[in-house]
Amino acid sequence: MTSIWLHDARPPTFPPLDPGRRIDTAVVGGGITGLVTALLLAEEGIEVAVLEADRLGGVTTGHTTGKISLLQATRASRIRTVHDDRVLRAYLDANREAKQWLLRYCADHDIPVQTAPAYTYAQTERAVPILRAELEATRKAGLPTEFVTDLDVPFPHCGAVRLDGQAQFDAMDAIAALARDLAARGVPVFEHTRVRGLRREGDRQILDTEHGDLSAHTVVLATGTPILDRGGFFARLEPQRSYAAAFTVPGDFPTGMYISADAPVRTLRPIPTDRGDLLLVGGTGHGVGRTERARAHADDVVRWTQRHFPGAEPVFRWSAQDYHPIAELPYVGPLLPWNDRVLVATGFAKWGLTNGVAAARALVGRLTGKPPHWADTFASWQPRELAGTLTAMKANGAVALQLSSGWLGFGIRDALRRDGPPADGEGRVERSGLAPVGVCTAFGATHRVSAVCPHLGGILTWNDAEMSWDCPLHGSRFRHDGALLEGPATRSLRAADEPRDHD
Numbered sequence: 001m002t003s004i005w006l007h008d009a010r011p012p013t014f015p016p017l018d019p020g021r022r023i024d025t026a027v028v029g030g031g032i033t034g035l036v037t038a039l040l041l042a043e044e045g046i047e048v049a050v051l052e053a054d055r056l057g058g059v060t061t062g063h064t065t066g067k068i069s070l071l072q073a074t075r076a077s078r079i080r081t082v083h084d085d086r087v088l089r090a091y092l093d094a095n096r097e098a099k100q101w102l103l104r105y106c107a108d109h110d111i112p113v114q115t116a117p118a119y120t121y122a123q124t125e126r127a128v129p130i131l132r133a134e135l136e137a138t139r140k141a142g143l144p145t146e147f148v149t150d151l152d153v154p155f156p157h158c159g160a161v162r163l164d165g166q167a168q169f170d171a172m173d174a175i176a177a178l179a180r181d182l183a184a185r186g187v188p189v190f191e192h193t194r195v196r197g198l199r200r201e202g203d204r205q206i207l208d209t210e211h212g213d214l215s216a217h218t219v220v221l222a223t224g225t226p227i228l229d230r231g232g233f234f235a236r237l238e239p240q241r242s243y244a245a246a247f248t249v250p251g252d253f254p255t256g257m258y259i260s261a262d263a264p265v266r267t268l269r270p271i272p273t274d275r276g277d278l279l280l281v282g283g284t285g286h287g288v289g290r291t292e293r294a295r296a297h298a299d300d301v302v303r304w305t306q307r308h309f310p311g312a313e314p315v316f317r318w319s320a321q322d323y324h325p326i327a328e329l330p331y332v333g334p335l336l337p338w339n340d341r342v343l344v345a346t347g348f349a350k351w352g353l354t355n356g357v358a359a360a361r362a363l364v365g366r367l368t369g370k371p372p373h374w375a376d377t378f379a380s381w382q383p384r385e386l387a388g389t390l391t392a393m394k395a396n397g398a399v400a401l402q403l404s405s406g407w408l409g410f411g412i413r414d415a416l417r418r419d420g421p422p423a424d425g426e427g428r429v430e431r432s433g434l435a436p437v438g439v440c441t442a443f444g445a446t447h448r449v450s451a452v453c454p455h456l457g458g459i460l461t462w463n464d465a466e467m468s469w470d471c472p473l474h475g476s477r478f479r480h481d482g483a484l485l486e487g488p489a490t491r492s493l494r495a496a497d498e499p500r501d502h503d
Contacts, residue, residue: 003318004246006062010176017190019212023049029222031061033356035178040364053194057175063320071118071163072351076137090377098357109177113169121160127262155308196490237323239475243298244282250311289472294465322350332359333380421446427462437496442467442480448496449482455489
């Protein structure tokens with residue numbers, strides 16, 4: 001499953017870390033948040049370096065839908081249910097300024113951007129009250145939204161909230177421009193350099209990477225979800241996976257940006273290409289590792305599209321991972337209270353292009369003593385977090401259930417399994433003595449790895465859409481052969497020993 005945005009990678013390549021370096025500020029994560037943070041720091045004259053575990057933009061940013069919008073499905077009304085109107089206005093101010101910054105950057109660097117109206121629509125009558133709540137929240141916060149009923153679309157709908165003048169683009173164009181900008185400023189960028197841990201030595205932070213140590217005065221974690229367990233952010237975020245595809249479609253299709261207010265979520269937008277426009281359709285999300293039918297979720301996107309756009313054919317298919325904050329607002333600031341030496345940016349709830357830029361501006365403002373007026377709304381530690389207590393209890397109750405059921409259930413599944421290796425593309429958890437072992441067949445070869453997540457010990461589940469091992473606790477993901485893909489885990493799965501006979 002390859003994202004259309006990553007099919008023809010454009011960013012320049014960078015070498016891995018050469019160990020022993022000392023830097024003022026190290027930014028961990030080479031997506032939109034990390035690169036904008038590094039650029040803004042460099043513009044302030046601060047010495048900075050970027051470390052990326054894979055390729056720049058290769059994880060979250062390279063799998064986005066590319067929407068730059070202030071109408072973000074039902075985000076405004078969700079925020080308003082747990083916070084007051086002042087907080088909502090500050091959130092939208094942050095996103096508005098981030099949108100303006102990003103569009104200016106695109107204009108200055110000749111990055112193609114398409115302007116389009118954004119729609120949040122209801123698939124059924126039951127969702128109309130949700131639309132009305134979003135309309136009221138956005139208008140109260142100063143957005144010129146309107147309720148419309150006449151949508152020129154072929155799929156079922158019962159009205160929509162519309163906001164004109166929003167934008168869309170290929171986010172990898174921005175990643176490439178940012179990378180070139182950083183290189184021109186002499187900012188060191190290191191790819192294929194995974195950070196595995198952090199320790200303190202005096203007033204320095206020592207980053208432990210697979211290629212050796214890097215010493216920094218300040219560290220910014222811009223990694224989707226924080227890779228260090230300090231601060232317990234893994235318990236304050238809900239990891240979610242969703243699926244997308246780009247289609248050729250005979251004839252015309254909608255030119256706006258659409259997303260449904262009700263589930264299963266459907267998100268649509270056109271993608272201009274040199275060979276004609278494609279239609280992007282996504283949605284059908286689920287908690288990471290919390291389905292045994294990931295392929296069915298992915299296939300549902302294709303079936304829905306072909307039902308409503310006859311003749312549509314997928315030419316690219318991919319998936320994305322996002323992290324939803326329990327109290328609805330992003331976390332931007334210290335990893336631990338009152339410690340500005342390690343900062344974090346996470347919890348963008350699928351709207352990372354504007355929230356990621358806003359987070360970068362808030363982080364740099366904090367480090368330079370010039371925070372934007374809305375920065376406290378994004379604070380990583382604040383009393384407003386109490387508003388998410390019930391959600392946190394539900395989320396972490398589900399985590400506890402997944403942990404216990406995973407350990408209790410893998411022996412039962414093993415007893416019911418068929419003899420022989422799994423079929424190609426399939427995987428299962430077996431028992432080797434007392435140890436859970438993940439066995440899968442992928443690309444014609446069978447692999448056996450530990451089925452225990454090295455983060456906090458969850459039993460992994462097989463993702464048959466992407467041939468990966470996914471953790472249902474906090475969203476860590478591993479390739480079929482055990483190599484770490486993403487999440488709070490910092491190490492790959494160990495290879496499993498060959499099974500031994502037991503009485």
